[in-house]
Amino acid sequence: MLLHRLIHLIRLEAGGKVMLRLNNINLDKSPELIQPPKIDDNIVCVKLIPDMNDIISPDIIDVALSYSIAGIEVVLEIPFENRAEFENQQLASIISNGGWSLSLLPPNKKSKVSGSEYCKEVVDWYQLWRDSTMRNFEKTIYPVTPYCEYLATSYLIDKNKKSLTNDDIKTLRSLSTNPSNPYLLHFINNMQTDLVTEFKWKLEDFIKKEDASFYQDIDLFLSA
Secondary structure, eight states, X not given: XXXXXXXXXXXXXXXXXXXXXXXXXXTTTOGGGGXXXXXXXXXXXXXXXBOSSSSBOHHHHHHXXXXXXXXXXXXXXXOGGGGGGSOHHXXXXXXXXXXXXXXXXXXXXXXXXXXXXXXXXXXXXXXXXXXXXXXXXXXXXXXXXXXXXXXXXXXXXXXXXXXXXXXXXHHHHHHHHSOOOHHHHHXXXXXXXXXXXXXXXXHHHHHHHHOTHHHHHHHHHHHO
């Protein structure tokens, strides 16, 4: 299979930025994929393919390692329709050790799957992110960690209002509500608006009711 059939350029509306997407990685057919490409924004999206003997295809692991060693940001994408084929706990360990980001792709827009099923997946991964399994994880789980960053920023703004000027507050709120991360912009732009609203509400509600230590940990981190 030719390289151009595997690599699809995604041209984002925001600033015309370009990322690479790799689908159906098979190094036997396309060994050249192991060589990191030269791309402007250093982001490569890799669709996860389940493997009968491993959690994910060994070829994907090899390519992801090669690209990340070259300084390229690797985002492993889980198609919602294939989520049951992956064991979350083991996958969490793999991405933590590999230093890769993970993207929980939403259901296909033509899918009849209810939004609540996707929201459950988001909350499940939030719990894993907060678990000791991912204690050293420093990358991103889309859309979990970007929204948690937004909640943390809002919490800190409200807590420190007395020491912040109105301009400071306006600037901080603008930064937290207008992300510049090209992958996050692409991710949100390709999700139905009502699903974005629903997963945000469900995640914030879960944190308030089931994980009050989320905000306590923010205070603890800042006081260290």
